[in-house]
Structures are given as structure tokens and as C-alpha cells.
Amino acid sequence: MKYAIISDVHSNIESLERALSLVEPDEELICLGDIVGYGPNPNECVERIRSRVKYAVLGNHDLAAVENFGVEHFNDAARAAISWTQSVLRHENRSWLNELSYELRLPQFLLVHGAPVEYFEYILDKRTAKRALERTDAPLVFIGHTHIAEWYGLDANGDVTHNHMQHGGTLELDPEKRYIIDVGSVGQPRDLNPEACFVRYDTVTRTVEWVRYTYPVSNVQQKIHACHLPEYLATRLAMGR
Numbered sequence: 001m002k003y004a005i006i007s008d009v010h011s012n013i014e015s016l017e018r019a020l021s022l023v024e025p026d027e028e029l030i031c032l033g034d035i036v037g038y039g040p041n042p043n044e045c046v047e048r049i050r051s052r053v054k055y056a057v058l059g060n061h062d063l064a065a066v067e068n069f070g071v072e073h074f075n076d077a078a079r080a081a082i083s084w085t086q087s088v089l090r091h092e093n094r095s096w097l098n099e100l101s102y103e104l105r106l107p108q109f110l111l112v113h114g115a116p117v118e119y120f121e122y123i124l125d126k127r128t129a130k131r132a133l134e135r136t137d138a139p140l141v142f143i144g145h146t147h148i149a150e151w152y153g154l155d156a157n158g159d160v161t162h163n164h165m166q167h168g169g170t171l172e173l174d175p176e177k178r179y180i181i182d183v184g185s186v187g188q189p190r191d192l193n194p195e196a197c198f199v200r201y202d203t204v205t206r207t208v209e210w211v212r213y214t215y216p217v218s219n220v221q222q223k224i225h226a227c228h229l230p231e232y233l234a235t236r237l238a239m240g241r
Helices: 014-023 044-052 062-068 078-086 091-098 128-134 217-226 232-240
Strands: 002-006 027-031 054-057 101-103 110-112 140-143 147-154 161-165 167-171 176-183 194-204 207-213
Touching: 002 014, 014 044, 014 194, 027 044, 044 054, 044 091, 044 161, 062 078, 062 091, 062 194, 078 232, 110 217, 128 147, 128 161, 128 176, 147 207, 176 194, 217 232
Parallel strands: 002 027, 027 054, 110 140, 140 176
Antiparallel strands: 002 194, 101 110, 147 161, 147 176, 167 207, 194 207
16 A cells, blocks of 8 residues: 655645645655645635545644643643634534544554554654653554654664655565654644644565655635734744754
8 A cells, every 4th residue: 555644734734735746646645734724715725635545633722722732731822823723623624623533543553643542642763762662562653733843763672763864765664663654744843844744654675755845825824814813824834944
């Protein structure tokens, strides 16, 4: 099987449409959550993903939008965006988000927004990656949440290797290692590269490819301004942070 795995779309329909245009016909689409939040097109993004996705899991911004859960931990910009999202999110899209699972286990890999068991934990270093892999026996875990394209590999000796995929690239999976694959963000990259990112995974060749791509950032910024969302949410898109 071949998969295209996206995460952290954050109501950015311009970037989402560009990503979907790059998905090959033989690739099943997976979404790792945070479809909404931050950006100006929550309904359009949910509806587009609903029509295309094979598997999807719940993100913390999705949960905040439908249940107001966790907003006390959000910064001011994120909280303002969630409040606005709640005011415009249509019932059918809210209901679909509310039905998503926190994780999905397939035979070859685990899908979760942030981390196994601790679903919204941030995996940002080798220590948290090792701790996360100790909570699951999955050989391969796909995550988003951090908006950083990278991977962690754990060998039989308990040693962790790590590499950023800031400019894309391909990883050949070692059968002797277990991995956490962070697919980066479609809607709001934070690894100092404003190019959006998603991942391709081929179960036969056991390769993971990070695809970086451009999209019309200025169009999204104009919409953010028109919706009176915080200015920071517009400016950060051009900086990738």
C-alpha cells in the first residue's frame, strides 16, 4: 500500500488543495488531526478531507472546536482562533470531527496526533521520543502536532537517532529499528521553512518521503485579515515558525 499522510491543516484551504493535488491516484489519504484552528477556512478544510480521507484521528484543536476542551492551555492567538472557528463551524462538520478517534492502530503502524497514549504530548527531542515508544509496541508511529518535519529511530540497544527533514527528503526504514515519523504541517509549518509538508509512505519499499511544497501564502494572509483573526497568525506563515 501507498499512503499520503497529512497533519495540522489548520483551516488553510490553499495549502490543503495544493497538497491534495500532489497526492497520487494510488495513495490512500490519512489525516493526523488539527484540521481546524488558526486559519480562515475551517468548513472548507473539513469537507475536503471528509470527501477524500481513508483514515483520520482527532487533534487537540479539533477537540477544542467541538468541546472547548483544553482552550485554557492555548495562547491568546490560538484561543481567539478557536472561538471564531466555533462560531462558524457547521453542524455536520462539528459532528464529523466529534466522531474521530484519538488513535488508530493498523497492522503496520499507529496513527496519533501527538504521541501514543498521551495523545496531545509534544515529541520534541530524543528523550520524549523514547518515552513515547516505550508506551506502544507499534514498529512505526506517525504523528503531527509539533508542525516540525522530522523522525526518530529506536534501535534494540535503546539508542535513539534523529533527523530533521526541513527541506524534505527520503528515509529508508531499518527493519531493526522502530520509528516515530513526524509528518510536519500542511497549514502552519514551524521548522523555519515556510514551505508546507506532508509525507508519503510505501509499505512495500518501506520508504518515507517528506514532500515540501509552496502555496499562495498571501491569499491565506488576506483571508486571516478579513476574518479579523490575530495578525500573528498571518505573519508567521511567511516565516515558517
